[in-house]
Amino acid sequence: MTDHPPARETVDVSILREIARNSLVHALNSVNGAKTLVLDPSLAGPLSLVTEVSLLQQHGVDKMFWLEDGALSAPTTNIVYLCRPRITWVKIIADQIKRHSAESQKHTYTLLLVPRTSTLITRVLEEEGVLGDVTISSYNLQFIPIADDVVSLENSEAFKEIWVDGDETSIYDSSQAIHTLQKLFGLFPRIVGKGDHAGRLAELLTRQTTLHAGVDRESLLDVSDTFDSLIIIDRRIDMITPLLTQLTYEGLIDEVLHIRNSHIEVPVSLLNVPSNPNQSASGSGSTSVAPAAPALAQEKKRKYHLSASRDPVFAELRDLNFASVGKRLNKAARRLDDDYRDYKARNQASVSQLRDFVGKLGGLQAEHRALQLHTGLSEMIVPVTRSDIFNKSLEIQQNLLASYDVPGQITAVEDLIAQGAEMQIVIRLLCLASIIAGGIKSKTLENIKKEVLQAYGYNYLPLLLSLAAPPLAILLPNPLPSSASSAVSSAKYPYTALRKSLRLLIDGNESLDEMENDISYVYSGYAPISIRLVQCVAQKGGVLSNPANNKEGAPEEDGKKGKSTFLGLPQAHPIVGFKGFEDVVESIAGRTVNITQKGAGVTNGASTTLRQWSNRSRSFLSPNASFSVAASGKRTTITVVFFLGGCTFTEIAALRWAGFQTQGRKFLVATTGMVNGGSMIESIAGIGRAAASSNEANL
Amino acid sequence: MAEHPTTSWQAMQDGNVFYRQQRLYTLDGKLPSLGDSIVAGCRNGGPLALMRDTRKIISISPAVPMLAKSQIQVFSPSGEGLLLLSWEQAKVICFGWTGDERLVILNEEGVYRLYDLQGDYVQFSLGTDAGEVGITDARIHDDGLVALTGSLQLLEVKGWEGRKPLILANPSLSEPPTVWTLIPPDLTISRHVEVLLSVGASVLSVDNLEAVDQRLSRGPFTHMAPSPNGKSLALLTMSGMLWVVLTDFQRSLADFDSTSVGAVGPVRQVEWCGNDAILITWDALVLLVGPRGDTLKYLYVGPTFAVTEVDGVRVIAADACDFIQKVPASSLSVFRPGSTSPSAILFDAWENFNNRSPKADENIRSIKPDLAAAVDEVIDAAGQEWEPAWQRRLLNAANFGKSFLDLYNSNDFVNMGKTLKVLNAVRQLEVGIPITHFQYNYLSPSHLISRLTSRNLHLLALHISSFLSLSPDDVLKHWASAKIMKSRPVVSGSGKDADMIGDEEVSRAIVEKFEKLGGSSVSYAEIAKKAWEVGRTRLATMLLDHESRASDQVPLLLVMKEDRLALQKAVDSGDTDLVYHVLLQLYNRLPLGSFFRLIEDGGSSLASASRLLQVYAREQNPEMLRDFYYSDDRRVESAVLSLEEARRMKASLEPLMCISVNRRPLQDPAAKMMDEYSRLLAFQQTLEKETTDKIEFFGLSVDETIKKCLLNWHRFWYLKLHALTASRDFEGLEAFSKSKRSPIGYEAFVRHLVEKGHPREAVNYVSRCDAPKRIDLYIECGEWVMAGKECKDRGDRARLDTLRSTCPNTLIARELDQIASTMK
Secondary structure (H helix, E strand, O other): OOOOOOOOOOOOOHHHHHHHHHHHHHHHHOOOOOEEEEEOHHHHHHHHHHOOHHHHHHOOEEEEEEOOOOOOOOOOOEEEEEEOOOHHHHHHHHHHHHHHHHOOOOOEEEEEEOOOOOHHHHHHHHHHOOHHHEEEEEOOOOOEEEEOOEEEOOOOOHHHHHHHHOOOHHHHHHHHHHHHHHHHHOEOOEEEEEOHHHHHHHHHHHHHHHHHHHHOHHHOOOEOOOEEEEEEEEHHHHOHHHHOOOOEHHHHHHHHHOOEOOEEEEEHHHHOOOOOHHHHHHHOOOOOOOOOHHHHHOOOEEEEEOOOOOOHHHHHHOOOEHHHHHHHHHHHHHHHHHHHHHHHHHHHOOHHHHHHHHHHHHHHHHHHHHHHHHHHHHHHHHHHHHOHHHHHHHHHHHHHHOOOOHHHHHHHHHHHHHHOOOHHHHHHHHHHHHHHHOOEEHHHHHHHHHHHHHHHOHHHHHHHHHHHOOOOOOOOEEOOOOOOOHHHHHOOOOHHHHHHHOOOEOOOOOOHHHHOOOHHHHHOOEOOHHHHHHHHHHOHHHHHOOHHHHHHOOHHHOHHHOOOOOOOOOEOOOOEOEOOOHHHHHHOOOOEEEEEOOOOOOOOOOOOHHHHHHHHHHOOOOHHHHHHHHHHOOOOEEEEEEEEOOEOHHHHHHHHHHHOOOEOEEEEEEEOOEOOHHHHHHHHHOOOOOOOOOOEOOO | OOOOHHHHEEEEOOOOEEEEEEEEEEOOOOOOOHHHEEEEEOOOOOOEEEEEOOOOOOOOOOOOOOOOOOEEEEEOOOOOEEEEEEOOOOOEEEEEEOOOOOEEEEEOOOEEEEEOOOOOEEEEEOOHHHHHHOEEEEEEEOOEEEEEEOOOOEEEEEOOOOOOOEEOOOOOOOOOOOEEEEEOHHHOOOOOOEEEEEEOOEEEEEOOOOEEEOOOOOOOEEEEEEOOOOOEEEEEEOOOEEEEEEOOOOOEEEEEEHHHHOOOOOOOEEEEEOOOEEEEEOOOOEEEEOOOOOEEEEOOOOOOEEEEEOOEEEEEOOOEEEEEEEOOHHHHHHHOOOOOOHHHHHHHHHHHHHOOOOHHHHHHHHOHHHHHHHHHHHHHHHHHOOOHHHHHHHHHHHHHHHOOOOOOOOHHHHHHHHHHHHHHHHHOOOOOOOOOHHHHHHHOHHHHHHHHHHOOOHHHHHHHHHHOOOOOHHHHHHHHHHHHHHOOOOOOOOOHHHHHHHHHHHHHHHHHHHHHHOOOOOOHHHHHHHHHHOOOHHHHHHHHOOOOOHHHHHHHHHHOOOHHHHHHHHHHHOOHHHHHHHHHHHHHHOOHHHHHHHHHHOHHHHHHHHHHHHHHHHHHOHHHHHHHHHHHOOHHHHHHHHHHHHHHOOOOOHHHHHHHHHOOOOOHHHHHHHHHHHHHHHHHHHHHHHOOOOOOOOOOOHHHHHHHHOOOHHHHHHHHHHHHHHOOOHHHHHHHHHHOOOOOOOHHHHHHHHHOOOHHHHHHHHOOOOHHHHHHHHHHHOOHHHHHHHHHHHOOHHHHHHHHHHOOOHHHHHHHHHHHHHOO
């Protein structure tokens, strides 16, 4: 594993957080005086990423409650509801308002809808007869930065809404959010994408650009010199990747502990570390774990914000394959130990040296705490990875990916049902089998469906039907019944062909360290199709062979890569769409998008505020940027990869890895939300993962 | 040659400060008597609205124009009549002007109308409650109004979109305030409107949170006026004392005894002149009170009316319209008698130059270091002058000075020239907008243009906007709607044909003009809407075809009952909210059957609308959804819908019925599953009955049911294993494992026990597992020694070595060594 340069040359996405904060403050200030904030629990997570309770309090929020069934006793006259425009929420709100008026309590109600107001809501309020009492306004929460190279709309339901309900609201919202990005940094010179809904999004985006340009001339956008392209990946194009078990550190945390809006719930004891550094530092060095996890699991939980910028250890670990996490933890522990020892050795040092060290001490302690936490987290994950069910499902996944003995794998899935494996694991494996093999034999499928229903309850029947129905259609019988629409039958996924043409499977026989020379390390041997498609656009060499290997070989041979610089990294090639892979891309059902955008051309002196922001942000580019400009005569450009319907942590890890293989191009991941197979299946089944326990809300 | 600017100047404060009285227009009796009317003036050189004061007796004389009883007339500051309204509704309580020059008229029933200068109005109401108690008084500011109800409550309306009025904090008054005023929200610290009521000797300040008594003792007050910047307040007491305080009543700024002037009669008005002087008017006298109590008297014939402006005050009398302001610093510097400032010298130099006097050169030389600043000042002074002749002279002087500078950015010079052209154009008598340079900058050019269009002065507006290189869109839009209104089709012609020709002509004219001047960016929808409103559907459709923005297009299409097209456009736009908007409207308006047919007939192009309808209906209107599925013959979906309903209903027979009724439509396998489901539910019900409802079975999955019943052989082993482990009944587990050969093997035992944290118990089962796996299993249990022994038994030396190297501590290592030594 090569050590990555620590500084990343990417745009400063924290502007987006600033914008979100400011507009929240603005929305709150529109209501005068002390107010009670009633919060949609699904917004608490996203909000906590842009603001903190103290900021809300500064702007008059007296008390906060979750938006939930039942009466609301607010101490203030002003009540502010902050929620997404969902009918369930509005019904609760209407109910609370009616209760208040029945008890003749006087309140003024403001409803802030995220991200925009909705006729639907007005209508429901009207039907409930409370429209006159409520002032409706909006809080436009768009992309939230969840890492310095990831922005997300944090809408976990997007996948279900688009592909199960057919509700395209999130596509529209995405286009709005992407347009905001364009307003900040300029037009994407090129939009590339794959998939029907990706096509729709691109269409909306270009239409919006021309419309906005029509409204007033000053908002005409220039072609960005920060971005080189936008790549839209429709989640439906690659269903295989999220169905697999993620094997990076962050991915596994997500699978096991469920990362929600960058937060996980961890036992309190992991966060409060005994302060004696030496003892525990040496203690945490060993990662051989006794099965102490059950004891930990019963403890009280507390939310922890997983953030690479605040937690250096996490930054180092998050994208590693879990197999190498232990080693890395060990290394970090040893380094920390050395640092402390340094300190001891300096006991006799001069006062000034001592002062230097004491200055560093805070950092060391923070690192120590982080180390302790991640050791604890690993301890929690290891037993899971050692469990029988986990390993069996991994084995089934690997066999399916190799198309090895599919009927046998289905039998193995049946065994898992018998062993009482989680519903989502079973369904994920079944869907995987169906996609890869182009359907499961009708008889077997009926049987296994029956077993699923018996084992987990008949209330999952709608789930099974949704999975089989177009446009999702990821759990199909083979051959298809004659009644099925032609759309379903023609959309068969060409997995076997892709496996070869996109080099999806890498032999995993070598030790892990060597495997990390291709993005496939994130799934221990399988390269995510989505990222391969991105590589088809932005790193064509990486699809054909391992870029890391090429580096050691003779880069001069490969004319396309350009000259090798003194850094040893090849220069990124310009974006020309899917050129060279048209056949492969066409073989996947769904529209292919390739649009070139032309900007205003003329720049008038008047610049919008947003523009000024972006100018400021450009100067935030890390000094490395200018460095590489000097080296290659070309500035580093950003390729934005937008996952419509959500992306997984492994895909981000793979993209980061790919980004380090060339110079002159970095990736910025944008997504509707973070998903994994489990959360996707569960949202289709209608099981909410959000669990707000206390009545009084906090972030 | 216009007279020298200083002739209109008057000195105050020992000659340090000058105020000037600029004659804007001479009116010569164009207005009705101000003394007999109620007047409302619009700021920034806006028009005046007059209504006859019915409390006064008036003498009828033919010389003066007169207003009939219930009429409101609007005059431009130059005395041109702009509009004559007759008011048929209940008694007018108050009228005033919005920021964009619309006249607000509020009546005692709480109904208010907003008239534009063409006489078109929109009407809103303050609500039925307000109507019942009645409105007794109101104050109108640029962006809203506050009304005092008959029950002495304050109602606030924000903006002019007809929003619901908010009730401000209750001032708990027992009688109406003697006088009251408000500070507009953009001038207060809280950014919410603040109302000041003079009650008894004190003043109450009220906003939407609280009413605070300021605990004053000088009241009651007869007049109250906040300064244009909202920072200070002028109060006039019963005894005629003028008192100026900060609006938070923390500091008193000035006191002045207005009776000392010896004016006759009651005070008519107290108004601010800019932010630092106050104008008090009586019937025969206008008095300007400076910040230090110095005064200036102005004499007018008859009563006057004063309008506060941001930079001065406009005084309208029967014969003239004047503007009184403090002389701006730049003018003062150039023209003040005896001024030796560089700008004055520059102006002097230019005059000398024109007189061919050599002094010009001398002058310029003497101010060379300050020349740039002097030029700037002279340019600014040009902006302050009303007379074009003087503007020109000053600009020429600036131009002259400029030529002595090597480096000078002439932008200001050019801009000032342009601006003055615009200002002079709108100040003409016919237009009558006496806007000052300061006000123009304060309001923005586009505001001025919208004021021109609202007077139907489209050509002037268009010229100005192209002169200032602004977008002509707004002007064009206004022009087009005016055109449509004016060109009402002549129905008298040969019926429909004549109509159509008219439509086409207008449409062509509008489109041509738009394309020539505005590019593609003008919104046709608004104009189409206007056409629709006046009943010209065909014209509206023609214009709407040119609209590219769906969000503008769709609502109008809906209104025009082009349902299909509206829905199609909404779906194409991708804006789901717009789709909902159309769907819900149509659902309300159309009979259910044709509503469904509309969606179904749309086929794949309207598919997303159909799905959105389902999303909405599932939550809010399941009945409608069932009808929809029924009408579309979607049996599977309707079965699923029933199933979902069944899931919601608990422990009753209804779900059973739902399921059995609905299983038929499902396709074969699914129907079978539904069948099974209903059988299961029935079985669970019997189970519950058998256990006399002590155990809940209903709605459980089969597995869970079995777990409770302890049935089924193969799963039973797993279930029992898990159950016994969870209850830590290890003896029971032992007995159970021996009761029969395990169908699931014993490895499962070991693994499950280890997983649950019972390695010690797990060890017992290792020996019963398959031999090759035992070593690993022992290790998993943490029994290194046993693992070692196993190695020995199997004679696996290599494995033993690896064990030794990986074992956790030295104690075990030693034991392993021992085992190793006994090997061979």
